[in-house]
Amino acid sequence: MQENKMKRLVVKMHPKDNVLVALTDLQKEDAVVFESETYILKETIKAKHKFYMADMTATAEVIMYGVLVGKVQCDVSKGSLMTTENLKHAAEPYGYKKSSFSWQAPDVSKYKDKTFKGYKRKDGRVGTANYWLFVPTVFCENRNLDVIREALHNELGYSVSDKYTQFTHQLLKSYQSGEDMNAVDLQLMPANTANRVFKNVDGIKFLNHQGGCGGTRQDAATLSALLASYANHPNVGGITVLSLGCQHLQVQDFINDVKKQNPAFDKPLFIFEQQQTESEEVLISNAIKKTFQGLIEINQYEREEAPLSELCIGVKCGGSDGFSGVSANPAVGYTSDLVVGLGGKILLAEFPELCGAEQDLIDRCVSEETAYKFINLMESYDALAHKVGSGFHMNPSPGNIKDGLITDAIKSAGAAKKGGTSPVEDVLDYTELVTKPGLSLVCTPGNDVEATTGKAASGATLILFTTGLGTPTGNPVCPVIKVATNSVLASKMSDIIDIDCGPIISGEKTIEEMGEEILDYCIKAASGEIIPKAVQLNQDDFIPWKRGVSL
Numbered sequence: 001m002q003e004n005k006m007k008r009l010v011v012k013m014h015p016k017d018n019v020l021v022a023l024t025d026l027q028k029e030d031a032v033v034f035e036s037e038t039y040i041l042k043e044t045i046k047a048k049h050k051f052y053m054a055d056m057t058a059t060a061e062v063i064m065y066g067v068l069v070g071k072v073q074c075d076v077s078k079g080s081l082m083t084t085e086n087l088k089h090a091a092e093p094y095g096y097k098k099s100s101f102s103w104q105a106p107d108v109s110k111y112k113d114k115t116f117k118g119y120k121r122k123d124g125r126v127g128t129a130n131y132w133l134f135v136p137t138v139f140c141e142n143r144n145l146d147v148i149r150e151a152l153h154n155e156l157g158y159s160v161s162d163k164y165t166q167f168t169h170q171l172l173k174s175y176q177s178g179e180d181m182n183a184v185d186l187q188l189m190p191a192n193t194a195n196r197v198f199k200n201v202d203g204i205k206f207l208n209h210q211g212g213c214g215g216t217r218q219d220a221a222t223l224s225a226l227l228a229s230y231a232n233h234p235n236v237g238g239i240t241v242l243s244l245g246c247q248h249l250q251v252q253d254f255i256n257d258v259k260k261q262n263p264a265f266d267k268p269l270f271i272f273e274q275q276q277t278e279s280e281e282v283l284i285s286n287a288i289k290k291t292f293q294g295l296i297e298i299n300q301y302e303r304e305e306a307p308l309s310e311l312c313i314g315v316k317c318g319g320s321d322g323f324s325g326v327s328a329n330p331a332v333g334y335t336s337d338l339v340v341g342l343g344g345k346i347l348l349a350e351f352p353e354l355c356g357a358e359q360d361l362i363d364r365c366v367s368e369e370t371a372y373k374f375i376n377l378m379e380s381y382d383a384l385a386h387k388v389g390s391g392f393h394m395n396p397s398p399g400n401i402k403d404g405l406i407t408d409a410i411k412s413a414g415a416a417k418k419g420g421t422s423p424v425e426d427v428l429d430y431t432e433l434v435t436k437p438g439l440s441l442v443c444t445p446g447n448d449v450e451a452t453t454g455k456a457a458s459g460a461t462l463i464l465f466t467t468g469l470g471t472p473t474g475n476p477v478c479p480v481i482k483v484a485t486n487s488v489l490a491s492k493m494s495d496i497i498d499i500d501c502g503p504i505i506s507g508e509k510t511i512e513e514m515g516e517e518i519l520d521y522c523i524k525a526a527s528g529e530i531i532p533k534a535v536q537l538n539q540d541d542f543i544p545w546k547r548g549v550s551l
Helices: 139-156 162-177 217-231 251-261 280-298 328-341 358-364 368-387 398-402 408-419 448-457 487-492 502-506 511-526
Strands: 019-022 031-034 037-040 050-052 061-064 067-072 087-089 115-120 131-136 203-206 236-243 269-273 304-307 312-317 345-348 424-428 438-442 462-467 480-484
Touching: 019 061, 067 408, 115 511, 131 139, 131 217, 131 280, 139 203, 139 236, 139 280, 217 236, 217 251, 217 448, 236 251, 236 280, 251 269, 269 280, 312 328, 312 408, 312 448, 328 345, 328 408, 328 438, 328 462, 328 480, 328 502, 328 511, 345 408, 358 368, 358 408, 368 424, 448 462, 462 511, 480 487, 480 511, 487 502, 502 511
Parallel strands: 131 203, 131 236, 236 269, 312 345, 312 462, 345 438, 424 438, 462 480
Antiparallel strands: 019 050, 031 037, 061 067, 067 087, 115 304
């Protein structure tokens, strides 16, 4: 085989690496040529998995993405498969040191005159959507929120369940008439064609949660700050609050946090306390009536042209595979660099998935203070995990491992690529609001929903979510754009995937080309010209983090 053909079979992620990544299934005893070196494969190497480039003895260091990602546990041969049996997690120690880091922004000249159409808020931020938000101060109100959701969504055109209702109705008719139920086809059911009454209201969202009482007071305080961040979010036009009355998280605590974050807060805000209302029926009907009036008010808001410097994009990966760090994450990373070059904001979170990438991020911090804030948050979080017998090294899921992410350091080194290469301008603790242009690190778990929940709280108005296995995660107030690492997934789960980075694997497109395509999509999504699949499906996942051990 010719070497240029081999380049499509394997890839080396960094000149220092001593492993290669298979871009397609390779068979045992295949002769793979890469950079004039021939590798006779000792086993079948499935796409996304890695094989060793040299004979190695036990405790030898394995390098990928240019960093230490593990140590071999037994002697391994050149051309043999990397597995959980022969490799265990290892990462270099990290710490602050003065760095000579410098950054060259990518060429953004093609975007200098581009804008997006967003909702300009009085605090100066620009939203990519206009939502009405329902906030319960305690889990006791979840049932009431569910009743209100059904009423408002069905009547005002926000429901996505119409075809399933029709499907069930047809099944019932077939059952009652003794007909063959197998003849009832979901694909023949009419889609939701109800016209939305409020054209400038993109949705009515509900923050059902399990907190507000019964936990620690610290949990209630963290939840209050989180809910206040959502109320202040630039994608939110108005809020309805439901409270029981006796819970830890009191309404006044929530209001105080809202005002603390934004002293000039002036959005429509309606509060209903059940223990001060004569009946549940009165509570729900009053909440619906006032919300309807509020919807009329925020329906007057219209999209306006805004510079791309007003974009605030969170970057996240979930259901990661062995291609995540090869295609989608680097492509999103290039998008991140473009946004930073344009004066916008990028939020990189998931601290457990930065294990092994710490030193690079520390070296990129713009100040010693910023670096030490990151170090302290990482160390305290990891120490808490070790205290209960876990650790960041236990982060990869069975699905991650099956698809080629053998150690946490491999997963993390690839995951960190989403943040691009720009300086780290700030480090934000959970619920802390982003204020500085550029790249900020946000302390959240790696858990998909907890991380997206935290990113939105810090101000992300769009989230780029890369996935290699397929993850149907969304967020109530921040549109989530799904970016597939491979074309097989993009085709198989086309109902949840927005962008396919598979052409990078096949060699049809470069990382830079895909990065620009992703930014183009973001501009359209921010303008309401494209509706991401997660938004279309009302995939409104919301899980507050209690600051416990969550990887």
